[in-house]
Amino acid sequence: MNEHEKLKEWIPFYAAGTLSEEERARVAQHLRQCPDCRAELSLWQGVSQEIRASDQTIRAPELRQVPVRKSARHLWKAWYILRSQVALIRTEIWLSSALVSVLGIIVALLMETVNAVYFLAPFISAAGVAYIYGMQNDPALELTLATPVSAQQILMARLALVFGYNILLTFSSSLLILFIHGQVAQFSWAVLLDWMAPMAFLSSLALFCSLLWGSVNAVMVAYSLWVIKGIMPELEFSGRYAAGFVSLTNLLGKFASPSHLLFLSLLLFVLAMWFTGKKQVRLLA
Numbered sequence: 001m002n003e004h005e006k007l008k009e010w011i012p013f014y015a016a017g018t019l020s021e022e023e024r025a026r027v028a029q030h031l032r033q034c035p036d037c038r039a040e041l042s043l044w045q046g047v048s049q050e051i052r053a054s055d056q057t058i059r060a061p062e063l064r065q066v067p068v069r070k071s072a073r074h075l076w077k078a079w080y081i082l083r084s085q086v087a088l089i090r091t092e093i094w095l096s097s098a099l100v101s102v103l104g105i106i107v108a109l110l111m112e113t114v115n116a117v118y119f120l121a122p123f124i125s126a127a128g129v130a131y132i133y134g135m136q137n138d139p140a141l142e143l144t145l146a147t148p149v150s151a152q153q154i155l156m157a158r159l160a161l162v163f164g165y166n167i168l169l170t171f172s173s174s175l176l177i178l179f180i181h182g183q184v185a186q187f188s189w190a191v192l193l194d195w196m197a198p199m200a201f202l203s204s205l206a207l208f209c210s211l212l213w214g215s216v217n218a219v220m221v222a223y224s225l226w227v228i229k230g231i232m233p234e235l236e237f238s239g240r241y242a243a244g245f246v247s248l249t250n251l252l253g254k255f256a257s258p259s260h261l262l263f264l265s266l267l268l269f270v271l272a273m274w275f276t277g278k279k280q281v282r283l284l285a
Contacts, residue, residue: 004030008037015044078157081149085157088138093128093162100124101169105176114177117170118195125166125199126206126222130215132158133207133276137215151276155207159269163203170195197258197265202226204268211275 007030013019014027031038100120108116131137133155141154174195178184202222209218 004034004037008040011037011040012044015041081153081157082161085154086161089158089161090131090137093131094165097124097128097166097169101173105173108173108177109180112181114174114181114183117173117177121166121170121195122198122202122226123223124169125163126202126226127219128162128166129159129203130206130210130218130222132162134210134215151279152273155273155276159203159207163200166199166203167196170199193258193262197261198226200265201261201268204265204272208268208272208275211272211279 007027010019010023010027014024019027031041101117101124104117104120104124107120108114133141135141175184175187178187202225205225206218206222209221212218213221
């Protein structure tokens with residue numbers, strides 16, 4: 001990486017005022033000689049003003065209006081963060097999830113079973129969650145992290161939006177299939193857990209892997225694991241290693257219960273939050 005590219009990466013931090021004195025001096029000297037970087041700085045300064053102006057609107061009810069309960073202020077801030085992150089999530093996530101859900105409905109109607117929807121749901125959710133965070137998915141993330149909104153809050157807001165959206169799609173699709181076949185009475189809490197637990201596990205796995213290895217690799221890991229889980233019980237093993245494969249299949253089947261998957265989902269989510277906080281500290285140090 002040459003000097004120009006390195007200093008260009010510092011421009012968002014220069015606009016946010018988070019660089020050291022020495023780094024600011026280097027960027028300022030470079031800006032006097034580089035019109036492209038000056039144009040880049042103007043762009044980031046405009047974005048910075050918008051973000052800071054939006055942040056001020058959050059604090060306004062606390063400072064200038066009638067005092068509000070602390071819980072109400074937290075709810076207002078949580079709502080603002082959720083609303084602000086909708087525009088920053090990759091737009092193709094919403095459309096692609098809806099289209100694949102429609103495909104699942106068509107397949108389920110042709111096969112006359114709702115299981116097709118339940119099988120596709122973890123695929124859809126994992127793919128969406130893998131692309132909600134990171135510089136490759138949000139070019140303005142560095143500047144956003146320089147505001148009072150923490151990385152964990154941003155990640156939790158995006159995860160809630162995308163995962164909640166996929167739950168709504170799956171829930172609606174399954175109810176539609178069951179209604180068409182006159183089987184709505186069969187929908188129960190146990191059925192809900194049967195498809196929600198794999199969704200939560202693959203989504204949290206995709207999220208954690210995306211933070212470590214990138215979105216594409218995260219999707220590959222999640223998809224491979226779900227495919228293997230789906231085909232292993234159907235395989236017939238023979239030969240000297242047959243007993244070992246059968247034992248492994250039985251073990252995976254027992255461990256893949258909804259309660260175990262939800263526990264693993266929570267563990268991966270906590271690790272993702274911890275890793276995101278550590279990464280933010282290194283990024284803004």
